[in-house]
Amino acid sequence: xxxxxDQHAAWLAKSLGRTxxxxxxxxxxxxxxxxxxxxxxxxxxxxxxxxxLADACFIIEEGEVELYRNNGAEKSVVARIGSGSVVxxxxxxxxxxxxxxxxxxxxxxxxxxxxxxxVPLLLARPVLAMRWLVNGLSQLEATQQRIIRLMNRxxxxxxxxxxxxxxxxxxxxxxxxxxxxxxxxxxxxxVNEALAQLRSEGxxxxxxxxxxxxxxxxxxxxxxx
Amino acid sequence: xxxxxDQHAAWLAKSLGRTxxxxxxxxxxxxxxxxxxxxxxxxxxxxxxxxxLADACFIIEEGEVELYRNNGAEKSVVARIGSGSVVxxxxxxxxxxxxxxxxxxxxxxxxxxxxxxxVPLLLARPVLAMRWLVNGLSQLEATQQRIIRLMNRxxxxxxxxxxxxxxxxxxxxxxxxxxxxxxxxxxxxxVNEALAQLRSEGxxxxxxxxxxxxxxxxxxxxxxx
DNA sequence: ACTGATTGGTCGGGCACCCGACATTCCGGT
DNA sequence: ACCGGAATGTCGGGTGCCCGACCAATCAGT
Numbered sequence: 001x002x003x004x005x006d007q008h009a010a011w012l013a014k015s016l017g018r019t020x021x022x023x024x025x026x027x028x029x030x031x032x033x034x035x036x037x038x039x040x041x042x043x044x045x046x047x048x049x050x051x052x053l054a055d056a057c058f059i060i061e062e063g064e065v066e067l068y069r070n071n072g073a074e075k076s077v078v079a080r081i082g083s084g085s086v087v088x089x090x091x092x093x094x095x096x097x098x099x100x101x102x103x104x105x106x107x108x109x110x111x112x113x114x115x116x117x118x119v120p121l122l123l124a125r126p127v128l129a130m131r132w133l134v135n136g137l138s139q140l141e142a143t144q145q146r147i148i149r150l151m152n153r154x155x156x157x158x159x160x161x162x163x164x165x166x167x168x169x170x171x172x173x174x175x176x177x178x179x180x181x182x183x184x185x186x187x188x189x190x191v192n193e194a195l196a197q198l199r200s201e202g203x204x205x206x207x208x209x210x211x212x213x214x215x216x217x218x219x220x221x222x223x224x225x
Numbered sequence: 226x227x228x229x230x231d232q233h234a235a236w237l238a239k240s241l242g243r244t245x246x247x248x249x250x251x252x253x254x255x256x257x258x259x260x261x262x263x264x265x266x267x268x269x270x271x272x273x274x275x276x277x278l279a280d281a282c283f284i285i286e287e288g289e290v291e292l293y294r295n296n297g298a299e300k301s302v303v304a305r306i307g308s309g310s311v312v313x314x315x316x317x318x319x320x321x322x323x324x325x326x327x328x329x330x331x332x333x334x335x336x337x338x339x340x341x342x343x344v345p346l347l348l349a350r351p352v353l354a355m356r357w358l359v360n361g362l363s364q365l366e367a368t369q370q371r372i373i374r375l376m377n378r379x380x381x382x383x384x385x386x387x388x389x390x391x392x393x394x395x396x397x398x399x400x401x402x403x404x405x406x407x408x409x410x411x412x413x414x415x416v417n418e419a420l421a422q423l424r425s426e427g428x429x430x431x432x433x434x435x436x437x438x439x440x441x442x443x444x445x446x447x448x449x450x
Numbered sequence: 451a452c453t454g455a456t457t458g459g460t461c462g463g464g465c466a467c468c469c470g471a472c473a474t475t476c477c478g479g480t
Numbered sequence: 481a482c483c484g485g486a487a488t489g490t491c492g493g494g495t496g497c498c499c500g501a502c503c504a505a506t507c508a509g510t
Contacts, residue, residue, distance in 0.1 A: 155466080413457095421460095434507095
């Protein structure tokens with residue numbers, strides 16, 4: 001098994017999993033809630049596991065869920081999603097295996113929508129079906145554009161772009177340098193060097209498992225996207 | 226404008242444009258034909274141009290259409306599609322600009338489906354809508370897997386993989402080495418070197434704008450996918 | 451057949467990056 | 481407070497690839 005390939009697949013899955021795109025209207029939400037089953041997941045339990053046939057998708061009502069992939073013996077966290085996020089839908093529509101595992105990291109309440117009940121519902125509500133699926137298309141296409149943007153660029157440019165994408169509302173990126181290297185398919189040393197340069201330029205500050213974006217402008221200029 | 230980036234986008238668009246995925250059932254085809262307009266396109270005329278807002282998609286009934294992208298002054302052909310292929314639908318559903326231009330290279334008959342008429346039709350026939358859109362999802366996802374497979378691999382491996390993908394039914398790949406280099410985001414020289422090695426291993430034969438696959442097994446072993 | 455343009459083939463210099471190794475700093479748990 | 485593991489920082493050696501340059505081979509048009 002190629003670990004690098006898995007890492008990229010992990011990044012892909014992260015974007016796939018970032019399905020907080022579905023702005024449900026009230027009447028649609030009611031119909032969905034009616035078709036699904038509310039399930040309480042205790043901390044540590046799984047919604048689904050990588051490789052399982054995707055026979056259901058999940059909408060998170062309350063709590064927090066971690067998406068991760070197994071790369072050989074290790075597991076690499078791919079995303080953390082919270083209330084309102086939808087996960088597993090794209091794999092479910094295609095009737096293919098999940099690309100990642102999903103595990104509750106707090107006590108979590110989810111709406112479980114089984115394929116066999118959701119599909120008839122969508123067929124009965126074609127507007128909802130169109131919106132859901134077209135949003136899925138947009139999601140996938142945006143991921144592709146992002147991947148293409150990062151191909152054949154220097155590690156420095158890739159790191160700058162990643163930091164711009166991944167920073168939270170405080171400008172922090174809570175990832176180890178090794179994790180960033182895995183996401184980019186680069187070596188830890190190269191990432192370290194790139195971060196050192198960005199730091200010397202005053203674009204970021206670095207700490208233990210934490211990078212703080214100081215100047216988005218400088219980062220954007222470096223990433224040249 | 227970054228030419229390398231555009232070339233990768235072109236290859237992406239090729240997969241996006243390769244929308245020969247829609248196996249229509251007779252009754253669906255009738256409904257579609259009813260909603261669309263049959264248009265004759267003479268050799269050299271355009272179905273649409275890159276950048277235009279996608280307000281319609283096209284199903285090719287007879288003839289051949291070339292998809293290409295403009296990269297600054299040059300144009301690079303991205304795909305050729307024939308009878309039964311669907312083109313422009315993904316951009317249309319998203320109400321975004323076309324990713325490539327489409328031009329008839331023979332006298333061609335197409336079914337033009339305008340968004341304003343197709344969407345109501347799909348809403349009235351949700352089964353058709355689901356099949357169309359889920360097929361689109363599969364298409365995009367396959368493209369992503371392909372892109373990810375090629376990232377962070379040596380030029381030799383990439384070339385081997387590309388030849389496996391692009392060979393026609395006779396095992397021929399009718400591309401110049403420069404064109405292959407553009408598709409992979411590599412230099413012409415590196416591609417030439419890779420081809421020389423594959424030739425010395427007996428996996429392929431090379432000619433003027435032509436590469437013939439002799440041993441798929443050797444190629445597959447080299448590409449290690 | 452001749453000519454210009456395109457394509458194929460090859461060489462050498464330079465560079466970004468990977469890899470291994472090692473020291474240092476930081477953190478969490480008993 | 482200590483200690484082991486994890487993360488950060490830094491240094492050479494090696495290498496795959498880009499780039500510029502150049503020439504040979506092939507093709508297309510008059």
